[in-house]
Amino acid sequence: MSIEKKTATELLSLNRFNVDEEVPHIVLDKNICAGCVEKPCLLVCPAVLYKLDKNGEISFDYAGCLECGTCRIMCKNKGIVKWEYPRGTFGVSFRQG
Template sequence: MEAPELLSLNKFNVDEQEPHIVIDQEICITCGKKPCLYICPARLYRLDKNEQISFDYAGCLECGTCRVLCQKKGILKWVYPRGTFGISFRYG
């Protein structure tokens, strides 16, 4: 199986009440390279038509890459989702 197929096997229970990742748009807009656009394996960071970062934590693989590589500390909060929420990895 290819990676997209394998990823599609995963199950998500999104915590709609409490996001586990929160970003600060005011900081992100000052970031030149915006590495989050390229390093997130789930491609959850995108640029909107106003050149602002658009981010949705639903679909997060909880890998922590964005937290490590964010250069401007635009990620205000990064924690694992509360119990029973988040991703359940399925390996086929």
């Protein structure tokens, strides 16, 4: 019997997401984010959902969120004005990732 090794990216790609298009479970105040020098969200999100756009502003899409809560903990300037788990039946379903 052989054991197939998979990369973290391959394992994460097995997850399934039921994205709640009506109610985002994470909301940012981009005015606060604009004044944040460190921007730890760019480094800590395991799904790499926080990015800098060409204007140097944070762009974020909650689809693909792993619901780990790391960004909520690390956002010391409180630019994340809402963080809660998705409503019932929505969000991530982990499948080995």
